[in-house]
Amino acid sequence: MRSQSIRPHLMLTLSVLLLLTTLMAGFSLFTLWQNQYLLDRVTETTLTDTQTALNLSEGVAQIAAMAPYTASSARPFQVQNEKAQLYARAKALRENAAKLTNPDYALELGKRYQEVENTLTKLMANVESELFIREDLMAQQFSLDELETYSFGKGFVDAFRKDPTRIQSGWIEQVMVSIEKAAVNNPTLSRSVSPVLATLSRSNEQINALRSENAFLLASIRAQSERMADYVTEIVQTHQNDVNEQQLLARKAINHVALLMAFILLSLTVGVFYLYRFNDRMAKDLQRVTDEMISLASGNTEHEPINIPRQDEIGKLASAFKAFQYNAIEKARVTGDLSRQKLLLETLFHDMQDGLSAFDKDNRLLVWNRKYVALLGINPQKLNEGMHIEDVQALITPSLLQSDQESLDEKETIAQRHMEPQVFERQFKDGRIVEYRSQPLPSGGFITLYRDLTESRQIDLKLRQAQKMETLGQLTGGIAHDFNNLLSALGGNLELLDMNAPLEGNNRTYLNRALSVTEKGTQLVDRLLAFSRRQPLHPEPVNLEQTLWELADLLEYTLDGTSRLSLDLSEHESWVYLDKSGLENALINMLLNANTAMPEGGIVTLSSRACQMLDGNQEAVLLEISDTGNGIAADVMTKVMEPFFTTKEKGQGSGLGLSMVYGFVEQSHGEIAISSRLGVGTQISIMFPLTQEKRSDNASELLPETVTRVGNRRVLLVDDDDDVSLPIKALLENDGAKVTVVHSASEALTTLQDISFDCVLSDINLGSKETGIWLRSKALNLFPDLHFVLMSGLPASQLSEQFGYQPDWPLITKPISYRQLHLSLFPTHSNS
Template sequence: LKEQSRLLETIFENINDGLSVFDENNRLIAWNPQYVSILELPANQLKPGMPIESIHPLLSQEAQDSWALDGMALDRDEVNQLRKQRTQRFERHFPGGRVVEFRSNPMPDGGFVTLYSDLTERKTIEAQLRQSQKMEVLGQLTGGVAHDFNNLLAAIFGNLQLLEDSLPAGGKQLRYAQRALSAAERGKSLTQRLLAFSRKQLLQPETTEVDGLIEGMLDLMEYSVGEQTEIQLDLQAADWWVSVDPSQLENALLNLAINSSAAMPNGGSVSFKTRQLTDQLLNGRRCDLLAITVSDTGCGIPQSILRRVFEPFFTTKEIGEGSGLGLSMVYGFVKQSNGDIHITSAEGKGTQIEIWLPRVIETTTQANSTLSTQENTKGSGQHVLLVEDDAQVAQTAEALLESLGYQVTVVNHAAGAMDALDKANDVALVLTDINLGSAVNGVQLSDMINARWSALPVLLTSGLHKQQLKQRYGLLDSHALLAKPYTRDELAVAVHRRLNHPTASLGGQGNDASG
């Protein structure tokens, strides 16, 4: 009996989990050291025979509520009564994001014994898995609707811009058209945010100097957050470069500034800080990092919802006041740019978001040789062969090209395109959709044209994201791509550059054009 007693005592004292025993009157009989440490109780105030009602106030405020495993709040007194009758499992949340599981079992002579397990690490992994699954589902959803939705937007954009040109300045009709065009822009932005969260947004990464980019958008941020919010800069990463889509980085930082401003209805400050971190671990490899920290003096975020802020459509705003895609868009953009993002916040103490991006070494030859967007992009009667199976998009694109000064021939499949090229010897460029709804897609058509007329430039267009085009149609980085929906200006620049600079990067309108 002594040996068994010593064995049980050794197990009781040295197991990793906390353990406590209460009698039928809810009085503490025994406990181990881990019970004290896991529940963060003051050891000098625990005494044998102490009622459970006296122990509860010793817990931190966050840990005094019990939660079912499905997230439902539980009544504390009811749970304590049920613990003496049958097995009970529930959770309590502690400061710093710790989660402790309580597993109580009744004892034959009355009372109950409870095992306490720290589930913080497991919960973190589960949350990451759920986030990954949500992103995968959202990616499949957006990928499935992107083609049709972007085709609709392409037709809406083009027709509204053509209508805008035909209306007298200052009239009501022009305002109506401009209002509809603005709504179409919001639809395009919503699609991009969904794609950004799913990490499938078409990005155009460039070697970017972040300090200069932030300084350059200071006026825009000050205008966007309003007079009550002060913008502070502490930029310490001069001459360090990262590979990102600069326009999307600007959108992400502006989004964070606007969110911070919304958390400070009575005014406050938002600070942008950059710093250089050497030899850090990111995504399983060591590298130099450029850290961007956005901090505010706002109301902060409750710990109960902090872990959900990057979820798509999650918002604390009233219905109609926000889509819930702002922070998820930032999250997706950073992850797609091979970076990482962290958020810390406390109620009444503001919020801090830190973005890590891997440093790249600047070279004298930049990643993308850009052409001036101010150059004349009008056509001068060149013959463009348009291949598009969607009748509305074809009619709109034809009208846009003609308004830009091009002569246009329209066909709706690859066989018609090859026949037209056989008959006409003056075609200067082929603009073709990729998904043509036939056996031969636009990528295959481009390769067929290149094999027979190697000097004839081809510009592909699609509403699908680039990764999906690579997997489904065999798109290569060498193929020039204009993403749908495109504006007339984007179409003008893409066609002009493909005609006049066939070996140059198409920049914002080219292989990864998405806005």
């Protein structure tokens, strides 16, 4: 299907609507122009001429109305005023007549007006003549004074003086007759009065003639006015007919235009309806696309793609939107991934354990994380973006050690950080050590990672200490093994001597002294094993406060007379899981050191209180041993836990005291710390985790005090050292047992297959890969009911690590005593 476009449809529709609108407007304007033309024509010609004609008719009528009044005026000035008004009106009428647009009407009205004006001129002339005659008569009134003396003449003279023109001719004749009669007696009366009367008689005749003519002229003026009014009426009627004709033409034109405009309006309605339908469909489709876009913009990507079956721009838009929707969904997915990565990076940035900051090429602060201000001890309220590095350094400097402030050339260091990677450290007054790792940025500036090395250095120190302890522990462990073998041989022979050759006097003293030295040697080996943390402990629930009170007298004896012991123990019981004798040994060592540190006497205080282990995950008890001695120097503090280190004079100490305390605390899963101030004293803080288990006072069992002979029991003794095996063989034979001695595991296994034995006593380390553990496994596989006992000069923990020893296997620890040997090999023959 070929592609269609909205533009041609809209352009065609709009063009048709524009054309129809233009036609409607054109016809409307044409009709308005035509009507305006007709109206202007009527206004300019018909109405104007009608108005002018009416004005002329009215003016002539006014002149006709004024003419009689003017004609009857008896005073010259009144006549002049009336004449001036008449001529003014006449002039105005003449000017109005000139305004007529119709020349025929103008000519005819002009003629008629001219007739009126001519008649008016004659009338004015007659009025003036009458006034002149009257004035002449009034001038002769003084000639009638003599007549006033006569009775018949007094009234006549008064009438003459008022208006001589109103005296009737009969009265004049009557007075003339009376004058002739009076002339008989007064001949001068006739000579003075008769000429006046004769003039009055002639003047009255003239005036009467003028008045008669004036009456005619007035009648003519009225007649002319009426004819002019009739003509004006005719003109008005003619104009009315013209107006009616123009109205008819205008109405026809309007009707034609109305029909045409109705057609155009109908066409416009159809066009608008078509455009409305077209736009409505287009708007609905656009609305669908818009709604989908808005929904997509709001993050809703679950809608199905829209389907608009159009081949125009909207159809193309819908198709394009499908692609846009796919891209938007893909973009939303990518944006979501980026947002999650950004959130992850921001979280890592702000929650990372190291501080981070970046400065631009102008040494202005760009970005930093929370750890940055925490590590460097900066007030975050004073730190702002764009802050110069010197201002930032000013916030850090007060926290640095004075030596660092004096030796640090900050400007040179900053310049080097812009050019190449830099790594350096700064130490703060609170003891923290912070490592700076700066890397130049490609765009200029540098980024720096700040790492707190305090704990790392402490861990390194502890690691070196642990490695040192491990090395020495391996050494002492080996020495302890050999010592135990020697002590076992020595002790066994001494016990044989004691049993087989009763001694008295000095010989008994010498024997007991040898046995005591052997016991001290055993204790020394235990101390070496404690130092190497290999000493076998026997932990049990211990009430710490009760134990300390019980040991108070013993601990008091470790101090000389100038020092005293003070106990400040918690009122609450603190149950800990540890070896009680190990605790006693550790306390004695610490009090001996405290006593040495107080040559002039002092106070040693033991205190306990509840606390938390350093990791905060377990309740603990804090045991503090503090003295008021000389204190420990800072350069010595890092060495006090080292074995064989001592500040005492030669021969006054082995240097194993605190190292054994350290080993005991570590084996007991505790933590130890030492703090000291020169001239003030030293405090040792030990934390032991609390246990929920409590020891019952009746739980311990008493070991057998006596043993009985075992008779003819057969024992296979396996040891590669005759110095150890021969005393043991003699002790067992002295007990009545039959002992066979072999020197290797393979030889022992062969012997077991040839001869039946009640029990086997085998050393674990036989100097070859076939150990006592190997022999035990093989022997028990062959003889499951065989009583098999192991022996060794090494602690059980080392045996487990090195040989795979299990704690529930019977074990005798060297050096071996007769009683221990008997109880382990023949437990059923011991008495309580």
